[in-house]
Amino acid sequence: MKKSLTVFVLVLNTLYGQAQASQLTGKVVNIADGDTLTILQQDKTQKRIRLGEIDAPESKQAFGQRSKESLIQLCGGQNAVVQVQDIDRYGRVVGRVSCNGVDTTAEQVRRGMAWVYDGYAKDKSLYEVQSQAKKARKGLWADASPVPPWLWRKGQTTARAASQTDPKVGNGDVRGNKNSKVYHLSNCPGYTAMSPKNVQPFKTEKEARAAGFRKAGNCPK
Secondary structure, three states: OOHHHHHHHHHHHHHHHHHHHHHHEEEEEEEEEEEEEOOOOOOEEEOOOOEOOOEEEOOOOOHHHHHHHHHHHHHOEEEEEEEEEEEEOOEEEEEEEEHHHHHHHHHHOOOOOEEEEEOOOOEEEEEEHHHHHHOOOOHHHHOOOOOHHHOOOOOOOOOHHHHHHHHOOOOOEEEOOOOOOEEOOOOOOOOOOOOOOHHHEEEOOHHHHHOOOEEEEOOOO
């Protein structure tokens, strides 16, 4: 029992040390999907990295393979610099990854190959990058009703299903995003794309504007 406890403490200390490290470097030796890669460090140890603040389509989801290919194009076989932000529940290092000086978090969003991850995005400028990708219908935004990965993982495979299973959604409601301060009407593409915990409901557009929210740019005129 004492030996097991000692091992557990050592593992926790190792993970804590990784989280405290401000930066990791290494060569990208594997890319699992559009937001996860593995680096080989100078000491020959490998670290699995989860790109921070974004969520890419799952492999079996629409644009999942294209998102992976995009990250391969950015980082495959390249030297990467990781600005460490956290350690997730799977033991992966979470951080902003740069390859050839390109911030892959922002670039994946810019290309329409990932969503800004509501609830985890600290860099609010990413929402403007996402808005521009939506307007240009880049990548996943070419789909009329793209489904965020965090809803897809819950089995909500269509925007309609997401709408039906989210109790906060109702016809005629105005939904504000607490992070981006943008509101969506029921006919806007982003209406069902928010994490439920980030939804701020309003009865009218006037009420939303009075609270400091602006209308989503991709809503029908």
